[in-house]
Amino acid sequence: xxxxxxxxxxxxxxxxxxxxxxxxxxxxxxxxxxxxxxxxxxxxxxxxxxxxxxxxxxxxxxxxxxxxxxxxxxxxxxxxxxxxxxxxxxxxxxxxxxxxxxxxxxxxxxxxxxxxxxxxxxxxxxxxxxxxxxxxxxxxxxxxxxxxxxxxxxxxxxxxxxxxxxxxxxxxxxxxxxxxxxxxxxxxxxxxxxxxxxxxxxxxxxxxxxxxxxxxxxxxxxxxxxxxxxxxxxxxxxxxxxxxxxxxxxxxxxxxxxxxxxxxxxxxxxxxxxxxxxxxxxxxxxxx
Numbered sequence: 540x541x542x543x544x545x546x547x548x549x550x551x552x553x554x555x556x557x558x559x560x561x562x563x564x565x566x567x568x569x570x571x572x573x574x575x576x577x578x579x580x581x582x583x584x585x586x587x588x589x590x591x592x593x594x595x596x597x598x599x600x601x602x603x604x605x606x607x608x609x610x611x612x613x614x615x616x617x618x619x620x621x622x623x624x625x626x627x628x629x630x631x632x633x634x635x636x637x638x639x640x641x642x643x644x645x646x647x648x649x650x651x652x653x654x655x656x657x658x659x660x661x662x663x664x665x666x667x668x669x670x671x672x673x674x675x676x677x678x679x680x681x682x683x684x685x686x687x688x689x690x691x692x693x694x695x696x697x698x699x700x701x702x703x704x705x706x707x708x709x710x711x712x713x714x715x716x717x718x719x720x721x722x723x724x725x726x727x728x729x730x731x732x733x734x735x736x737x738x739x740x741x742x743x744x745x746x747x748x749x750x751x752x753x754x755x756x757x758x759x760x761x762x763x764x765x766x767x768x769x770x771x772x773x774x775x776x777x778x779x780x781x782x783x784x785x786x787x788x789x790x791x792x793x794x795x796x797x798x799x800x801x802x803x804x805x806x807x808x809x810x811x812x813x814x815x816x817x818x819x820x821x822x823x824x825x826x827x
Contacts, residue, residue: 541621541629545655548827556615557651559584559629560683563659564763564827566633571765573683579783581726584666584682585615588633588649591677592795593716599643600803601675606642610795611681612715613642614649627655635669645674659768659826666811666819671776674813675804677793679772680823683785683819684756684765686734694784696760697734697779702751704730709744716742717798734779734786743778745794769823773809790823 540560541552551561560583562572575583590599590612598605618790619631633639633649640646650665664678686697701707708722725732725744738744754775755766769775769790776789793809796802804810814820 541624542552542677543627543653543655544630545627547658550660552629552653554619556585557619566785569688571684573685573785579780586651587611587679587681588614589643589676591679591791591793595717595796595801598778599642601800608642613647629653647674648671648772661822661824663820663822666813668815668817671815677810678792679789679791681787686784686786687765692760694734694736696758698757699732700755700757701730703754707746707749710747712742713798717796719798739779739781743776746775748773749775766826767823771821772823792821
């Protein structure tokens with residue numbers, strides 16, 4: 540386990556998936572990251588690569604060939620290398636290998652960098668193209684945050700505050716996690732979305748090309764909060780397991796397949812294309 544900290548936060552990261560496992564507010568002693576209760580959701584904050592969401596029949600098509608890949612890709616199940624770390628930063632790497640080439644035919648280095656900067660944790664995704672051709676991928680975050688923050692509070696005391704007041708339509712998902720092609724208006728009060736136990740009965744809320752670039756978990760009872768800022772991520776997922784005491788705020792570059800529509804990776808919605816020898820970087824920020 541790698542620990543980084545400053546005057547505000549103490550953070551732990553494991554090598555599996557380079558996944559955050561703890562995010563403690565030093566002033567209050569509160570653990571804000573979901574602690575992976577296996578009976579509800581056995582993850583903390585998986586990093587999604589090289590796909591986001593579900594594929595039709597769990598098949599990724601590349602140049603006419605099908606590869607089997609589970610929802611959200613293989614990074615979260617992989618052991619990453621710790622490249623370097625100091626008191627306030629850590630860098631992890633997943634290089635391509637014979638194992639990855641068998642399911643994703645590109646040579647790459649996928650890196651996750653964690654840096655404590657002022658009052659925020661910056662999470663940077665970096666992809667290096669080591670192949671002799673363009674490569675295609677999706678990438679995203681999936682951090683889960685404890686709700687409520689404190690003992691004696693109720694889940695329904697909390698709400699999500701979006702940066703901008705806007706009409707938000709969620710893109711509906713099938714039982715297999717693929718888009719159905721239907722949308723539904725999400726009931727909000729100005730820029731606030733109340734957290735209720737039935738909000739995610741139909742799976743995640745998925746927003747595309749929204750104006751807001753920050754979402755904050757807040758309470759009607761106090762001024763503690765958790766914010767996720769995602770300046771360069773086009774899509775956002777919000778999800779919780781029904782009945783569980785957490786909510787995920789998920790910045791994505793990429794998304795699930797549309798139900799029944801088999802598409803080559805190069806034509807997938809919001810897919811990222813990286814030319815030979817080029818480097819991709821994008822970051823989101825968590826702050827309390």
